[in-house]
Amino acid sequence: MPHIDLPEGVPGIRSAMAFRPETAEPLCLLAETLLRNENSLSRGERELIAAYVSNLNECRYCQSSHSAFAAAQLEGGGELVEQVKRDPASAPITPKLRALLAIAAKVQVGGRSVTSEDVEAARQEGATDIEIHDTVLIAAAFCMYNRYVDGLDTWQPHDEELYRQRGRKTAKEGYVTMSKEYLPQQEPTTQGA
């Protein structure tokens, strides 16, 4: 049972967002910016980094959700995602993505674990500064999202088909749309920008 009085029947981070819409807004905006906005890393690749870190943090809800989002947007589908989570070293991904996943794994342990050699290895495979930055921040952000979901002991369904359905929806609509589900209907204000 969740540690606090979260809405029933709403899974994972979505229940926490419904409980506290004020923080849902920046959390969804951050996910949208990192995982969906224009980027030289594809949406599928970025979701794969999110799924990989969530799996390292053993967060069922986040790893199932972002595995489904990645599978819906990668040519290799769910099988590739599982291979990467099992062993990125042998999975059929680009050397650049493999080097970025190695940085993400270091960030999961702690920021100070990332070495100049890790970064140089990614750069040798063609990673840009922005790609390295975004990998570090995606990995760091999922160390937050995972702790948020598990720290409140949110309800996390075991039925993988639910995640796949949701994965297709979120892959299409994105995270900002998701946050709007939970925001109270607001009267238009005249506060301006």
Place this chain on the structure above:
Amino acid sequence: MPHIDLPEGVPGIRSAMAFRPETAEPLCLLAETLLRNENSLSRGERELIAAYVSNLNECRYCQSSHSAFAAAQLEGGGELVEQVKRDPASAPITPKLRALLAIAAKVQVGGRSVTSEDVEAARQEGATDIEIHDTVLIAAAFCMYNRYVDGLDTWQPHDEELYRQRGRKTAKEGYVTMSKEYLPQQEPTTQGA
């Protein structure tokens, strides 16, 4: 030296935000919402949770910054902040805040470390569901900010006086103002809200 080409002479997270203003915006909005918006926990108490978690993560920049922000907004000042970081069990704080700091310490290890007993103990001391939620999310968020700052190996000055000066400024102006320093000057648009 930072792992990527961050602006010189700009410390910690501020250099990463200047490098990538797109993500600076949600990151600052999240900090503002969690640490400064209206709340039954005072701003000083919330900054103390942030400083405490950053200290556990051994992130020099974040722990010095948020210690300074907390000191600027707590009656006990810097001495109280140091006592809490050394040993929250013996520091002269309320039992409620002590129980919330214990939850924050569990979140720092991992979300699944938080037990029903930890939460019940905080509730016994008068903590509300929103206070428990916000403590979990503040602790989780600093597991992100700390990894971001250290994962890029940002420049982190050793002179504590710099942090105190900045602490007074941020305590007054907040985090959203801070993010605006880094955003490109934008033409007004007609896109609306």
